[in-house]
Amino acid sequence: MLGTTGQRALGVVAGLLLDRALGEPPDRWHPVAWFGTAMGRVEKVVYRDSRAAGAIHAGLGAGLGAAAGVALVAGAGAVLAPAGREVLRGALPVALAVAVASAGRMLRRTSRTIEEHLLQDDLAAARATLPSLVGRDPSGLDGSGVAAAVVESLAENTVDAVVAPAFWGLVAGAPGVLVHRAVNTMDAMVGHRSARYARFGTAAARLDDAMAWLPARLFAALVGVLAPGRAGDLVRLVRRDAPAHPSPNSGVAEAAVAAALAVELGGPLRYGDQVEDRPRLGDGPRPGAGDITRARQLVDRAELTVVALCLAAWWAGRAAPHTRRRDA
Structure with a gap:
């Protein structure tokens, strides 16, 4: 049993609040880190320089995520069903999955640390901390480049580590949350365009694109609601700039945030020996440390x-049975 939508909504609320309160555990205790270790070992066994081998790898990882979600649901059912606690039975697996999959607190804390380094004119420390958020080479970035990278990461990773877990928790319960987390983790591991992963990582990258497609656009809509004075520019700039971004989802999220803040993101960046000239996103000056705060x-x-929308969904689901009984 995956629980009703209202129960899953309550689970999403609990999971996001757990992440806000506690943050992520150390890597040695983090299920996502365990998953990454396991899939690294799977890669050693199945790796071939082919898309077919990559599809096997991605399928095994997604299956592992689904199995973990089903185990959470079964465990909650076994423990709570005898007590007749149906609401907890539906909400608890989602809460645990969302808490594991979310990283909003870490994103905000790390961005604040980098901002403080920039405000203290300690560019070396800001560069040294940046790899906690992004994969690009920070060594050649000036203060504005570091700030742009942080803002872009806040946009992209809020989709991956806040909105998408909430969305998949509502739609498919704990299995949906953990399949998305598995796919997103595999994309980070093998989905980049290096010589080793250009073909092998295709399946993970495409699965990640598919699972984040709607959450990215829901995030852009949220940004438009939260910055109503910039909503018109947001729609215009997302339509104009996002299609040129190599990611169909990161481009939407980053262009939306660029529009809301009235800054310009994107531009050249380096991953190891690879240099990419990313499209410019938004109209305005390059961001500074203060824009990280915003x-x-x-x-x-x-x-x-x-959180508020999910609480409303839970309340609506809770009230609906009483309404139906009165109508009857």
Whole structure:
């Protein structure tokens, strides 16, 4: 049993609030880190320089995520069903899955640390901390480049680590949340365009694109609601700039945040030996340290709005049976 939509909504609320209160555990205790270790071992066995081998790898990882979600549902059923606690039975697996899959607190905390380094004119420390958020090479970035990278990460990762877990928790319960987390983790591991993963990582990258497609657009809509004075520019700039981005989802999220903040994101960046000239997103000046604060506040409000909407969905689901009984 995956629970009703209202029960799953309550689970999403609990999971996001758990992440806000506790944050992520150390890697050695983090289920996502365990999953990454396991899939690294699977890769050693199945790797071939082919899309077919990559599809096997991605399928096994998604299956592992689904199995973990089903185990959470079964465990909650076994423990809570005898007590007749149906609401907890439906909400608890989602809460645990969303808490594991979310990382909003970490994003906000790390962005604040980098911002403080920039405000203290300690560019070296800001560069040293940046790899906690992004995969690009920070060594050649100036202060504005570091700020742009942080703002882009807040946008992209709020989709991956806040909105998408909430969305999949509502739609498919704990299995949906953990399949998305598995796919997103595999994309981070093998989905980039290096010589080793250009073909092998295709399946993971495409699955990640598919599972984040709607959450990215829901995030952009949330940003438009939270920055109503910029909503018209947001629609215009997302339509104009996002299609040129190599990711069909990151481009939408980053263009939306660029429009809301009235800054310009994108531009050249380096991953190891690879240099990419990313499209420019938005109209305005390049961001500075103060724009990290504004971006962090924006994504924080977006997460709180998700919590409020899910609470409303839970309340509506709770009230519906009473309404039907009165009508009968």
